[in-house]
Amino acid sequence: MDLDHARRVAVAAVEAAGDLLRERVRGTLGVRAKEGGDIVTDLDVAAEKLLLERIQGAFPGxxxxxxxxxxxxxPDGEWTWLxxxxDGTNNVALGLPLYVVGVALCHACLPRLGVVHDPVARQTWWAVRGQGASGPAGPLAYRPARATPHGPVLAWTQGHGVARDDPALRALKTALDVRARRVLQLWAPLLGWVLLARGDIxxxxxxxxEAVDLPGGLLIAQEAGLTVRGFDGSRFDGRTDLPPERRSFVAARPALVDDLLGLVTAATARARA
Incomplete structure (x- = not known):
């Protein structure tokens, strides 16, 4: 598999989808409810159609x-695209210009390529496993730890199926609100991964x-030098075969990971008590 070729195809596809979204986002928006309480718009469907045509045309197998x-x-393809x-449909429905397009390519359930495009800023970021991460300004690399005297700035993401009254959810959010300077709930998880990889948060x-938008963004952050651990402290690679209950993680600057893991461990223990 030529991952460099796959990257070029993916970058061209997400940027074309971004052009489509940017051109149509100011028009009349058809919105309907999805199962589980989320929503879908005409823009989601149109952009997905474009992406599928590009990807399946280049990689029919x-x-x-x-x-x-x-x-x-x-159905039995060795390689899987996500x-x-x-990503950020609810923001678009509210008129907020916070949304991105993302694709990932996985082999044996492990992400090998991740690409994220911001149509508003017209910027694209990508990573190939073992080859680093890049963005509009060139390679992305972990920067030395900065002081966080008032607590870290972090982004929060959760699955659509998580109930509002989930005890662990409430305990985690409370603990993070107390510890962090700010907790961003972007409604666009891939954008959070890009902010982390760039060093903004x-x-x-x-x-x-969620499984679809997790592997690509996570790979970009990992290849930029960030550390990702499951709530149990084990290495977390965003494998696509993980059930929802095992898709909980902390991704951070290396010096901050243990602190945050201790926080989430204590919070989930309180929720179980």
Whole structure:
């Protein structure tokens, strides 16, 4: 598999989808409810159609898992693409210009390529496993720890299926609000990963995160030098075969990981008590 070729195809695809979204986002927006309480718009569907045409046209033997249309392509394909055509749908529905397009390519359930495009800023970031991460200004690399006297700035993400009254959810959010200077709830998880990889924020904490938008962004952060651990402290690689209960993690600057892991461990223990 030529991952450099796959990267070029993916970058061209997400940027074309970004052009489509940027051109149409000011028009009339068709919004409907999805199962589980989330929403989908006409923009999601149109951008996904474009992405599927580009990816399946270039890689007809690959399997594709898309946010809106589900599984398509070769059912037994050795390689699997994950497609999130509009990460931040709720923001778009509210008129907030916070949304991105993301794709990832996985082999044996492990992300090998991740690409994220911001249509508003017209910027793209990508990573290939073992080859580092890059963005509009060139390579992304971990920067030395900065002082956080008033607590870290972090982004929070959770799965759509997490109930509002989930005891662990409430305990985690309370603990993070007390410890952090600011907890960002972006409604666009891939954007949070990019902010982390660029060094704009200090951490991303996820609780039972969604599977489609997790691997690509996580890979960009890892390849930029950030550390990602599961709530149990083990290395977390965003494998696509993990069930929701095992998709909880802390991603942060290396010096901050243990502190945050201790915080989430204590919070989840209190929730179980």
């Amino acid at each position: 690959h399997r594709v898992v898309a946010e809106e249309s589900g599984v398509s392509g070769a 497609v999130d055509p509009l 200090d951490a991303v904490v996820g609780y039972r995160a």
